[in-house]
Amino acid sequence: MNDNTLSSFLESYAGSGTARLHMPAHKGKPVIGCEEYDITEIKGADYLYEGKGLIGESEKRMASLYGTGRTVYSTEGSSICIKAMLGIIRTVSGRLRVLAGRNCHKAFIDGCALLDGEVTWVYPEKRARSVCSSFITPADIEIKLSEEDFDCVYITSPDYLGFMADIKGISAVCRRHGVPLLVDNAHGAYLRFTEPDRHPITLGADMCCDSAHKTLPCLTGTAMLHFSDSCPDTFQEDAKRIMSIFGSTSPSYLMLMSLDRCSLMLADGSLRKRIKETVRRVSLCRERINACGFSTVGDEPMKITVDASASGMTGDALADKLREHGIEPEYSDPLYTVLMPSAMTGEDDFSLIERAFSEIKADKGQVPELPSPKPCEKILSIREAMFAPCEEVPSDKASGRICARTITGCQPAVPIAVSGEMIDTDTIRLLKAYKIKSVFVTVKGENL
Ligand SMILES: Cc1ncc(COP(=O)(O)O)c(C=O)c1O
Missing domain, CATH: 3.90.105.10 (Molybdopterin biosynthesis moea protein, domain 2)
Structure with a gap:
């Protein structure tokens, strides 16, 4: 393993017996057990919002793995990366007029409130059954960009239910109109390592955020903000400054170590191999669930979303039945139940899921049809x-x-x-x- 990494710095510091007369106050003594690596920005450990030392090196390793122009780390989730993407556009354009899919995460709304952004929502003709999804097409974007001026287009893909937008098509439209494309890829950090590569930066997005913790073996709160090779230099140059406006001055080194370790596992090929194997196993698991009479939906390759309503039960009722079998789902609502396996999910867990679906009997109760989200009248910003x-x-x-x-x-x-x-x-x-x-x-x- 490379000795000049953030991970090896933290290991060596933890073993050095140095008197820790710096924050944090636990001094590396085990309270919950992980404190020895939980330091602050001491000499040699780099500064997150400068990234000129070990953190910067780790970010560069990650950038080369993702094939990006620049990648920066976040210890405050994709939430802060979303605000940073908007902040960068606001800085470069001097205003923030966004064309966006309505199935965005709350962090996008918060970012628009803080930066006084004005949003025009795209409501595609094909209506989604859930607020989580929006089947935006390149044609929808083409129409809107031909009618009005926007400073950026903002798309959430994959969405919470595992539906993916045509980022390649949308990015081609955006490029033709000279409008940057921002993608909330919080659920798709692993998509760079699938076959084919379906990561938004590969498909033409200018910037995107990936929550590392959602689909890679990383601690909760870890994320990355990626910039494409071809996006304007000013976007990349302002990345750390804008991130620091929204972020804490006390980044977690546990999270940074987690991202660093992940970059090393990706670099040595072990994690990439496991991701590919997991995608194949998820596909088989989906087939087996469907063979039990259930109906899986969505095209994200590592998510299992069951349309419970198609089997005459609610997604919430199906989630409860899975809990009785020792399975805790990621999410459920009146229509859907979502399971999120990852490269760390073992064969035992896949077998448990398949056994559960073979034993669960649909109740054939009443499934409410959710009203589709419709355009609302805007009164105030x-x-x-x-x-x-x-x-x-x-x-x-x-x-x-x-x-x-x-x-x-x-x-x-x-x-x-x-x-x-x-x-x-x-x-x-x-x-x-x-x-x-x-x-x-x-x-x-x-x-x-
Ligand atoms: C689509 C989407 N975007 C952004 C976020 C925010 O990500 P994070 O929790 O990493 O801040 C989430 C969180 O669930 C999400 O589902």
Whole structure:
């Protein structure tokens, strides 16, 4: 193993017996057991938002593995990378007018509020059954870019349910119009290592974020922000500065070590091999689940999403049945149940999943059809509404009021109503379907 890595620095420091007269206060003594590698930015350990030493070297290794122009690490998830991507566009363009898919994560809305972004939502003709998905096509983007000027296009792919957008087609449209393409690839860090390579940067995106912890063997909160080789130099040059605006000045070295280790496992080929094997095993698992009479959906190669409603049960009921078999799913809602295996999932777990599906009998209960997300009337900007005085009202009393705090289910944090939008009867039907009992609306008569 390469001795000049962040991981080897941390191992050697942990074994050195040095008196730790620096933060953090646990001094490397085991409280939960991982403290010896949990240091702060001491001499030799580099600074995350400079990245000129060991962190920078690790980031460069990762960039070469991903074939990017630049890759920077995040110890605060994709959430901070999303805000940074928007901040970079805001800096370069002097404003932030975004064309976006509605199935975005809450971090995108928060970023727009902080940066005073203006969003035009794309509602494709083919309506998704869930707020988590949006079947945006290159043609949808072409129409909007021909009608109006935007500073960037923002797409979430893969989405929480494992549906993937045509990033190659969308990036070609964006390039023709000279508009940068930003992709929330939080669920697709591993896509660079599948066959074929389906990573957004390979497919033509200018910037994308990957949550390492979602699909690679990394600690929760680890993520990467990637820049394509061909994106403007100013995007890459401003990366660390903009990340630092949103981030803590105390990055976690446990997370950085985790990213560094992951880069070494990718570099020596061991993890790439396991990813390819896992993708094949997931495909077989899906076939076996379908052979039991269930219906899997989505095209993301490492996710298993079951459309429980097609078997006459709710996704939540199916998730409960899986729990009875010792399986904890990633997510469920009235329609779907999502399982997220990874390169660390063993054969025992795949067999357990297949046995469970062979034993579970669909209840044939009532499955509610979720109302499709529809365009809402925009009354205030996201920023104006998010920071406005607000009050909590029961969801069924919210019609005609302006949404103050963007409403998302706790998972998957995809908006049902966005700050500044008028809540109407369609929104209320959606709120009911997602069991959201109360919402925050702006206070009537406030002078905004
Ligand atoms: C689609 C999507 N984007 C972004 C995020 C935020 O990622 P992180 O938790 O790494 O900050 C999530 C989190 O679940 C997500 O599902």
